[in-house]
Amino acid sequence: MEFGTLADRIDNHSYPATSIDLIEDYGDHEVELPNGTQTLKNLFEPLQGEEFDSPEDARQAVLNMVDDRAIGRKGYSDRSPPAPGEETEWEPESI
Template sequence: MGERDTDKTREQGVEFGSLANRIDNHSYPATSTDLIEDYGDYEVKLPDGTQTLENLFEPLQEEEFDSAEDARQAVLNMVDDRAIGRKGYSDRSPPAPGEETDWEPESI
């Protein structure tokens, strides 16, 4: 079982929906313009809204993708801050003694 054998419709807070299968079954290499022409109206869902593939790929200016993995990674790279979820949130523990950080404990 490979690392990509899991559900490809959701990754890193981005819900690809039916676009995942379209990207996977597309013929590669392909440019961002090719994918916009075929799937530009498809939306990806983010924790705080949606974006179309056209909106995501328009700034890429004919970037070429060698595989579906490359195209999916480009989507993940191009989503805006609506994919972040809670800004500034960290699930890290407080810093260890001597560890440099900007973190300050909350006042109680």
């Protein structure tokens, strides 16, 4: 996920700030996701005016609100056996 120029704008914004404040100032900025983009407005509208005390809080809210376009392969985990039908050379260790 890439914030692009939005990262600097969020970092330099005056806090505390609400999701509405950030939408008004940066709503058209897009967040680049592995499978598309989402605007800040699109991400923050469901938050209905939630207040952020810091840039870190605002960035975390972005991460919490992205949809499934932010994940590579749905259901994939490098910590589990392959999905049914997938071939792999991975063999679980015997205990």
